[in-house]
Amino acid sequence: MATEKVVSLSAEAKAVAARVGSLRDFLAYLGEHDQCVSWPDPVMPEPDIRNISVAAGNNVSTGPAVIFDKIRGYPGKRIAVNVHGSFGNLALLLGLPKTTPVRELFFEIIRRWGSDKPLLERVAPEKALVNENRIDKNINLYDLLPLYRINANDGGFYIGKACVVSRDPLDPDNFGKQNVGIYRIQVMGPDTFTLLSIPAHDMGRQMLMAEQHGKPLKVSVMIGNHPAMPMFAATPVGYDESEFAYASQMMGAPLRLTTAVNGTDILADTEMVIEGELQLNQREVEGPFGEFPGSYSGVRKVPLFRVTGVSHRNNPIFENIYIGKGWTEHDTLIGLNTSAPIYAQLKKDFPEVAAVNALYQHGLTGIISVKNRFSGFAKSVAMRALGTPHGTMYLKNLILVDDNVDPFDLNQVMWALSTRTRANDIIVIPNMPMVPIDPAAEVPGKGHRLIIDATSFMAPDNLGADPHLVDRPMGPEIDALMQRLNELQKGGV
Amino acid sequence: MKTICPRCESPGVTQMHAGMEDGEVLWRVWHCKDCAYTWRDSEPAESIDPKLRPAWAQMKGVDFDSLRQVIPPARKPT
Numbered sequence: 001m002a003t004e005k006v007v008s009l010s011a012e013a014k015a016v017a018a019r020v021g022s023l024r025d026f027l028a029y030l031g032e033h034d035q036c037v038s039w040p041d042p043v044m045p046e047p048d049i050r051n052i053s054v055a056a057g058n059n060v061s062t063g064p065a066v067i068f069d070k071i072r073g074y075p076g077k078r079i080a081v082n083v084h085g086s087f088g089n090l091a092l093l094l095g096l097p098k099t100t101p102v103r104e105l106f107f108e109i110i111r112r113w114g115s116d117k118p119l120l121e122r123v124a125p126e127k128a129l130v131n132e133n134r135i136d137k138n139i140n141l142y143d144l145l146p147l148y149r150i151n152a153n154d155g156g157f158y159i160g161k162a163c164v165v166s167r168d169p170l171d172p173d174n175f176g177k178q179n180v181g182i183y184r185i186q187v188m189g190p191d192t193f194t195l196l197s198i199p200a201h202d203m204g205r206q207m208l209m210a211e212q213h214g215k216p217l218k219v220s221v222m223i224g225n226h227p228a229m230p231m232f233a234a235t236p237v238g239y240d241e242s243e244f245a246y247a248s249q250m251m252g253a254p255l256r257l258t259t260a261v262n263g264t265d266i267l268a269d270t271e272m273v274i275e276g277e278l279q280l281n282q283r284e285v286e287g288p289f290g291e292f293p294g295s296y297s298g299v300r301k302v303p304l305f306r307v308t309g310v311s312h313r314n315n316p317i318f319e320n321i322y323i324g325k326g327w328t329e330h331d332t333l334i335g336l337n338t339s340a341p342i343y344a345q346l347k348k349d350f351p352e353v354a355a356v357n358a359l360y361q362h363g364l365t366g367i368i369s370v371k372n373r374f375s376g377f378a379k380s381v382a383m384r385a386l387g388t389p390h391g392t393m394y395l396k397n398l399i400l401v402d403d404n405v406d407p408f409d410l411n412q413v414m415w416a417l418s419t420r421t422r423a424n425d426i427i428v429i430p431n432m433p434m435v436p437i438d439p440a441a442e443v444p445g446k447g448h449r450l451i452i453d454a455t456s457f458m459a460p461d462n463l464g465a466d467p468h469l470v471d472r473p474m475g476p477e478i479d480a481l482m483q484r485l486n487e488l489q490k491g492g493v
Numbered sequence: 494m495k496t497i498c499p500r501c502e503s504p505g506v507t508q509m510h511a512g513m514e515d516g517e518v519l520w521r522v523w524h525c526k527d528c529a530y531t532w533r534d535s536e537p538a539e540s541i542d543p544k545l546r547p548a549w550a551q552m553k554g555v556d557f558d559s560l561r562q563v564i565p566p567a568r569k570p571t
């Protein structure tokens with residue numbers, strides 16, 4: 001039940017939210033903080049863009065967004081990668097210093113979680129920047145976009161970070177049932193593309209409905225978006241909840257919407273919108289594609305869409321993502337928003353849960369920090385985590401650590417594994433559901449789960465030879481001292 | 494030399510686009526109507542040379558109708 005609750009933001013967060021209304025605004029803001037660079041040299045589409053994207057993403061803390069504007073064979077075209085590729089960039093979006101620890105970013109997302117007042121502004125289509133240019137005829141996506149191969153064995157050129165808007169084919173006037181999600185898109189003919197979804201996802205459900213009832217399914221593929229959109233479009237919200245509303249709530253500032261020619265709602269300031277229509281019951285050969293577990297998906301038959309029109313800003317920026325063997329921008333982009341709902345769901349039943357880190361490969365490995373209420377309690381929390389919506393498919397390896405271990409600090413997690421784990425505190429649950437593209441599955445969609453209880457022992461456990469733990473100084477006081485040392489290193493006093 | 498698909502070796506390929514530099518064609522993008530592979534003729538050989546591409550990635554002789562459907566169609570396309 002909506003309560004019109006708006007989370008109060010810091011002055012800095014409000015200033016960023018007010019200032020950043022589009023991808024371009026965000027790139028400029030990142031640039032002022034040394035977090036966006038223009039690549040100075042001419043690049044070939046392959047392999048240069050792939051290699052530079054990987055290099056930018058290798059610095060998980062403060063790797064920059066990279067803009068390419070000298071792409072050989074694509075004069076005048078622009079690409080941006082790694083926009084969400086570092087925690088520094090995410091921190092800036094949330095109005096925090098770019099060196100903010102990941103743990104604090106997690107709690108900032110949690111703090112904004114309770115907001116439920118949609119902040120949406122309507123812009124007349126003739127005033128929307130995305131409508132500066134319109135192409136209805138002779139559409140060639142290979143000409144309009146500087147497309148390139150993301151990984152060497154991909155089956156083609158992918159649009160990997162577009163937010164796709166679609167209306168429910170059986171209830172097309174319902175704003176809430178309009179879906180926004182990120183799906184991988186392989187460009188096929190000059191004006192056709194495939195869009196991969198599965199029946200369990202909102203888009204897959206809409207494709208099934210459209211074909212069963214012979215109804216049209218129109219989509220708008222938004223490329224180069226307000227940075228909140230890809231970050232929060234990937235967070236599962238209820239089927240009748242709007243991702244636009246959710247993203248605006250999390251930013252604490254209005255998102256500007258307009259209506260596309262095909263009737264869907266789109267971001268008014270997005271760089272490019274490709275409008276397409278599902279070709280009922282037609283399929284095309286799709287893949288492989290280097291996916292987030294770091295392995296190629298197979299070649300399958302996937303629904304085909306035909307482009308009905310393209311709108312774009314002047315001099316549009318093709319925003320894309322490097323995805324493959326981790327760490328990649330995909331992990332940074334969705335990691336915190338994968339962790340937050342698991343935490344919120346666990347916290348309801350178990351207030352002892354302190355934090356959840358499910359950053360790794362969409363939560364294939366998760367680390368939960370929890371205060372044991374009684375001996376063995378952490379294992380019950382792990383079982384509950386497996387029963388959360390995301391845990392059902394994704395949480396394959398779970399590590400449980402004490403509440404005074406920061407699950408985002410892997411050195412601390414390794415301490416817990418080294419000193420708190422007994423071999424019989426490891427549980428394997430065989431033959432559980434699994435993400436079909438997990439290469440460690442026994443058969444696609446089925447495999448084993450692992451729980452490692454690395455929390456401290458308590459009675460009636462055998463407490464071991466020396467159970468008296470050192471109380472390591474931690475918290476804000478230590479953080480401040482680290483900051484001071486950092487300044488001293490830079491020559492401060 | 495006739496261009497063939499580097500993945501399924503079909504001759505049924507169509508040029509999608511040509512990249513220009515100083516009035517000259519720098520590269521061409523091709524698409525295969527059989528296996529739907531897309532490539533640029535300027536790419537590293539590991540992506541576009543059938544002899545250097547990994548064997549698992551090749552599709553010569555594959556029956557495309559037997560590929561798995563991700564969303565099964567409700568009926569035959571009209």
Ligand SMILES: [Zn+2]
Pocket residue numbers: 498499500501502503525526527528529530
């Ligand atoms: Zn082929």
